[in-house]
Structure formats: structure tokens, C-alpha cells
Amino acid sequence: MWRDDLRGIFYIALKDLKTYYLKPPSISWGIVFPITWILAFYLRNPQNFEQLVPGLIGMTILFSTTAAEAVVINFELRLGSLERLLLAPLSLPAVLLGKVIGGTVFGLLMTATVTLGSVLALGLLQFNLLHLVLIIAPSLLVFSSLGALLCVLVKEVFEAQTLLNLPRFIMVFLSGVVYPVSAMPRALQYIAYLMPLTYTIDGLRRAFSLSQGAMVYFDALMLSGFFAVLILPAIKLLHRRFE
């Protein structure tokens, strides 16, 4: 049965990549929005731009994956085609994981483009590739799962994008994308450490500053924990939706 599920996950993700990722909401929230932010930061302070690169990569992961989930889940909830997948001989977790993996791959394509572009344009050739992978891979899964969790609560794509903006913007301002978490008031620091993006940004900064690995592994572990914490209720909510 697990082989059927694995096959289903692969084909659902493939179908979503082929079908949805050129839809306007994916392009506007997943591609145009992060690029606009990058340009805005670059124009404001081109000299210290390399310090913002980890934050911008993190933001690209966050926006591209969550935007993708809103499209792949809510388009199908509205049209009833998600039911079509649930009628196939697959478990419900496999159907949702297919959706999450599709969002993860879309996010990976965007993130790889932004990362490569930043590295080449700014000459940031000193980084730890293993540490980058250790942080980016679970982050993509975490934010895809966050997208899935919130998207199964609503039916329309615009409702999902609106709902997603709440955690997106709170995280962008509190997780160290622009201002270091250590420079924030202590109360905000406590909140920041409850947010997965904080560990993504911290891990990415360490990967680019070639600092020692222990904290990167801790960040990766925390992100893996966030993945479990987000995907399990997402599966439960989808179950409940079809009760």
C-alpha cells in the first residue's frame, strides 16, 4: 500500500507542477512579490545587500511555497477535483503530501533561482552547501505544510492568500529577515523563537558565514519538528472536511 501512496504522491505533485504553477496567484505571490521585495531592499541599500541575502532566500521559501499551496489546494476544493484524488486508491495523507511536495518543488525552483542569482551576482562564493541544503530542504516542507494547513480551512484561493498573509507578515518582521532577532526586545524574541522562519534565517546566516555546524543542525532539527507539527493537523483538518 505504501508503494501505491508513493506513486500517488509523485503523480499528484507532477500534475500540480504541470497544471497550476503558471496560475496568476502563484506568479503574483510566489514570484513577483519576493522579487519586488528583493529589488526594494537592493535599491535602499546596495552596499550591504549581501547581509540581507539569507533573509531574502528565507522569504522566497516562505512566499513561494505558501502561494503554491493556496493554488493547488483551493482551486481543487472549489472545482471539486480534490475529491477526484480522494476517490483514487490512495490514503488521504498521501493526497495531502502530494500537494505539499508539489509546493515544495515549486518553492525549490524559486529558491534555487534566488540563491544562485544572489551568489553569482554578489560573489558570495563562500558558503557551506551541506548546511544550505540542511536548512532549505526542511524549510520548504515546513512552509508548504503551513500553507496546506491554512488552505484546507477555506475554499477560495483569495481567502487562502488573505489568511496566509497574517503568519507571512508576522514572520517577515519578527524572524530576523531584516532586523536581527537578538536586537529585538526580549518579549518579541520569545515570539520569534516560536516561528519556523527564525530557524530558517538563522541557519541560512550560519551557512553563509561558515560558522560551526552544531547550531545549523539544531535549526534543521527544529524545522523538522515544525514540519511534523504542521502536517499532522493539516491531515486531520482535511479528514474532518470530508467527514
Next chain:
Amino acid sequence: MENIIDVRGLTKRYGEILAVDNVSFEVGEGEVFGFLGPNGAGKTTTIRMLTGLSRPTAGSARVLGFDVESEMVKAKKHMGVVPEASNLYDELSAFDNLLLMARLYGVPRSLRRARAEELLETFGLYERRDHLFRTFSRGMKRALTIAAALIHGPKLLFLDEPTVGLDVVAARSLRNLIGNLRQQRVTIFLTTHYLEEADLLCNRIAILVKGRILRIDAPEALKYGAEDESIIEVSFGRTPPEFMDELSGRLPDLKAVETNRNKVRIYGGAPAHVLEKVLQYAKDRDIEVDGVNSIKPSLEDAFIKITGLSPGILAIEKGGGR
């Protein structure tokens, strides 16, 4: 031989609303079993429970020998489902939609393309195989949705209102296909609100109203059951607006139903006595009588007798029938 579907006391409640109320039935191999009832009777809810899209509130069901709550994935491998809405992927072509379903249902790679092409031929869609699903007419979408449900050669096929939205030719072609599937011993669970469709296709019919099964039997047996009372059909000329109320007033113990414009069926009573009263009423109100027939009961008559509802409720609630 074990039943293909075995349902015991199945119940579904949405808050205060009891959508399906303690229904029990079984469907044998190769049988075409019809669920007949008006909109809101619980037909689709029952299908959703039997296909794993909804969890029963109470009761149990086994499909293809598998429990619907704990072993649904195993059952799904051998069943096809055509939902009420044609919900394939707008952004994929007809061929790609079938190929996706073949992949999800685990059809071997070597057979996928041939099977998809064969179904496109069968449903007359081969020439449009590379066109996107969203460009298809309602009938073509319906046909492709049915083709998608057959891609893995299921033993059991659920058809939820399969001919809704189809023109007469497409509906007839679908009925022929159901006949062919029956010959291949595919078990079919069909919901419909079209009496003639149920009569034509089904080996047995369950009449469902407000979530409860009122009767399960073969169409002929249902009709035979309605024969214990006489049915007289009278065609009138121009009639006044209060005509049906007045006529019913003259026949207090009988059931008079307007089946068509100015055409009335009267159920029960001694035919000579009924006819005398009707003709007297027509004479009193100066209404012309165009014809009188003694009717052999149809499934429609059986439906009226069993449910006490007008057959019009089936057509009206679904937007007029055909």
C-alpha cells in the same frame, strides 16, 4: 457468492439534519442497482459513504468485501466512481486526464496509453484527445468523466446521476454502455431521479425519500405492486384554474394526480363509479372530455403509490428533467 455491496443500518447526520436514516440493502455481483428518489433524498450522501468520501454516523457497510471505514483504500482499487459533477482537470487534455487516472489507479505502464485511447474511441472523443477538458461541452465532459472511472477496469461502478445534463443522443449512448457493462458482469450502483432510466437499466430499485428506503424490488415487481388498484386516465379540453381542487373534492377518498397538462390519473375505486363521477363533474363545469383510458401501472405509478409524492417532484427539483 458474497454481496458486492452490503449495507446495514447506515446513517449519516449533519448536525440536526438526518441525511441518511438507517438504510440497509445489498447488491449482488453483476447487478445494476438503482437508487431512485428526489433531490435531497440522500442518494449522493449514500454514495459518498460507500466510496470513502464521507464517514457514516452509524451503521456499517462493506464494499467488495472491504469495510468502508477501515479498508477503503483496498476497495477503491476495484471500483470506479462517476460523481454528480464532472470534476476532471480543466488544464489537462482529455488524454492526459485519462493517463493521470491510469497512473493513480496503478494501471501498468504498458497498458495505460492503449487503455486511454480505447476509451476515447468508445466515447467518441478520440478526435478531441489533445483538447483541454475545459473546452469540452457538458455532455463531452460527462462522457470523459465516465471514461476516467473505467480506466482501471473496475468490478464495481458508482454512477451518481450519470445522464444529468446530457442530450437525448448522449444519454441513450450512455445507457447502451451501461447495458454493455452489465453484460461484462460489472456491478453498477446508479442514482437517478429519472424514472424511465431506472426502469430501463436496473435489476432492482430502492426508492429513497428523506433518507429512508421505502421499498426495494425489481421494477416489474414494483409495478405489479401498484396493480392492486385501478388507474383511470382522463384527458380534458380547456380546464379552469381551480380544476384539480374541484375534481379532488368530487373524489374524496381517491388520489387524483395531474400528470400532464389537462391529463389526470385517478388511482383506486371502482372504475365505473369513478368514471361516472368524473364525467358528471365535466358536465357540470362544461369541460370537454377528450379521452378516457384504463392504465397499466408504470414505475411512475408505483413511485406515486409508494411515496405518496407527485412524480413531478423528481423533475422540478433537478431543473425540469428532459
